[in-house]
Amino acid sequence: MAGLSAANKLFKSTNSKQLFELCVVEGGTRIGGRINSSEFCGDRIELGATWIHGIQGSPVYKIAQQSALLHSHQPWERMDGFFSHKHITVAEGGYELNPSFVRPISTLFKNLLKFIQGEPVDEDGLSSEILKRCWSNCGPGNLSVGSFLKEGLEAYWGFVKDQKPVDGVGNWSRKSLEEAVFAMRERAYRAYSAVDDLGTLDYNAESAYEIFPGEEITIAGGYSRVIDSLASVLPVGTIQLGRIVEKIEWQPGGCSQESRKGNGDGSMPVKLHFSDGSSLSADHVIVTVSLGVLKRGIRQDCNMFIPPLPSPKIQAISRLGYGLVDKVFLQLSSHYQETNDFEFPFLQMVFHPPDSELRDPRIPRWMRGGSSLYPIYCNSRVILSWFTGQEALEKSQDGSEDSGEGKQVKFDNVLRSRWGSDPLFLGSYSYVAVGSSGDDIDALAEPLPQNSSNLDSPRSQLQVLFAGEATHRTHYSTTHGAYLSGIREANRLLKHYNCDVV
Numbered sequence: 001m002a003g004l005s006a007a008n009k010l011f012k013s014t015n016s017k018q019l020f021e022l023c024v025v026e027g028g029t030r031i032g033g034r035i036n037s038s039e040f041c042g043d044r045i046e047l048g049a050t051w052i053h054g055i056q057g058s059p060v061y062k063i064a065q066q067s068a069l070l071h072s073h074q075p076w077e078r079m080d081g082f083f084s085h086k087h088i089t090v091a092e093g094g095y096e097l098n099p100s101f102v103r104p105i106s107t108l109f110k111n112l113l114k115f116i117q118g119e120p121v122d123e124d125g126l127s128s129e130i131l132k133r134c135w136s137n138c139g140p141g142n143l144s145v146g147s148f149l150k151e152g153l154e155a156y157w158g159f160v161k162d163q164k165p166v167d168g169v170g171n172w173s174r175k176s177l178e179e180a181v182f183a184m185r186e187r188a189y190r191a192y193s194a195v196d197d198l199g200t201l202d203y204n205a206e207s208a209y210e211i212f213p214g215e216e217i218t219i220a221g222g223y224s225r226v227i228d229s230l231a232s233v234l235p236v237g238t239i240q241l242g243r244i245v246e247k248i249e250w251q252p253g254g255c256s257q258e259s260r261k262g263n264g265d266g267s268m269p270v271k272l273h274f275s276d277g278s279s280l281s282a283d284h285v286i287v288t289v290s291l292g293v294l295k296r297g298i299r300q301d302c303n304m305f306i307p308p309l310p311s312p313k314i315q316a317i318s319r320l321g322y323g324l325v326d327k328v329f330l331q332l333s334s335h336y337q338e339t340n341d342f343e344f345p346f347l348q349m350v351f352h353p354p355d356s357e358l359r360d361p362r363i364p365r366w367m368r369g370g371s372s373l374y375p376i377y378c379n380s381r382v383i384l385s386w387f388t389g390q391e392a393l394e395k396s397q398d399g400s401e402d403s404g405e406g407k408q409v410k411f412d413n414v415l416r417s418r419w420g421s422d423p424l425f426l427g428s429y430s431y432v433a434v435g436s437s438g439d440d441i442d443a444l445a446e447p448l449p450q451n452s453s454n455l456d457s458p459r460s461q462l463q464v465l466f467a468g469e470a471t472h473r474t475h476y477s478t479t480h481g482a483y484l485s486g487i488r489e490a491n492r493l494l495k496h497y498n499c500d501v502v
């Protein structure tokens, strides 16, 4: 998304002047990166980016609208919105929980989150007392979202004295059940932010994160077609697939006389070395690989940049968080549908904690890492779960598909994403980890060489630019963040060459 939005912008802005000779090099065999629409059992599904997070002001929504991607005859994931199903909450052991039990804990969680995100909290006496107590107990410093939420639950128990046992829930005590419902909400938020442990998610950064207002929707025609639309303006041959960049050679001191004479590419200061031994020289390169690929790239056994990146950039790359979330699609067997006349609900799952002896060994590990299972639209036989972090990685590595040979439900087909083990991504999206901040995002976005105004030619300046979701201070982790970062870097180059920037 970032690379193609930059290329699209540069091409459209300068086509008539032929200012740039553009080339997009992509290591994979398709364009789109973490946007990857696919099909499963006749339905259109998304293996990566799924939602337009808020349509008002979203550039992705605008492209989808202009390219007529908002309607389709083929059924698509979440075509009926997110809250279309009957929600039920079931605790391990098969106990359906009464909504009146679940609601107060869910409300508590939502209010704590709203407070963290700097949004207005539903006004009631209990919430404000709880928040006051949390705030005084946590104090400033390196506060994490996880520790604040933990304080919130403790404070809740300090105020709410109802200890009555809950009927019809087997061995579950009221407190353990409340804790497990809260943990379910935490798992849902872990999937949203791609964080393995909410204790590593920075508290302060959450309120700086911006979301566009308005509805959240999926794209009927498929997210990948937004990418196709951006790519469609580029002349044939501009995008080169299967070109894995191994090294990026740049010249911090500007283009030396030797290199001007020596490399046969005029005075181009940057050289890309590909895995097949070939190379390509350029005046400017916009690097849009994921933060996961950059994290590997700065390792000493990899050294993607020659010479290595300056230390502020290395520190920013090391400190920022990059998480893993994966999706698994399961097709219910036709037998299941014939013998069950009810619709598969939006199933919220409440599990015993990791150290509990009451854990049912038949529940697969990956499922415990998710918070819910639900059909991709009402009455669909395709059931979806998102799972996060360590569980996702373990599933990525062992390659097994133990996706639910439970006694009651059989699945005919399984499809899952593998963002963690794919060397072109090494994870899903970035977050601000405890110990990092928005300043690290800005440091990552800084072009190289730094302080280059003293370098002789404009071609020696802005040799290596950085775009991609992880470089957008307020919209990181999203497709629109990636898009906007690509536009930002294209504009930087256009300005550099005194072109009009729109």
Ligand SMILES: Cc1cc2nc3c(=O)[nH]c(=O)nc-3n(C[C@H](O)[C@H](O)[C@H](O)COP(=O)(O)OP(=O)(O)OC[C@H]3O[C@@H](n4cnc5c(N)ncnc54)[C@H](O)[C@@H]3O)c2cc1C
Pocket: 001, 002, 003, 025, 026, 027, 028, 031, 032, 033, 034, 035, 047, 048, 049, 050, 051, 052, 053, 243, 244, 245, 246, 288, 289, 290, 293, 325, 326, 327, 417, 419, 423, 424, 425, 427, 428, 429, 467, 468, 469, 470, 476, 477, 478, 479, 480, 482
């Ligand atoms: C499961 C999942 C769900 C998501 N859900 C949403 C959502 O609902 N809404 C939302 O807005 N966002 C979502 N996202 C995030 C969104 O997909 C990304 O933020 C965005 O697509 C990133 O775009 P990018 O251009 O920054 O990076 P990428 O898409 O990663 O593009 C980088 C490109 O670089 C290529 N590359 C990597 N290494 C090399 C190399 N060495 N040489 C050459 N090429 C290389 C890659 O193949 C890739 O095509 C989700 C992501 C995932 C994984």
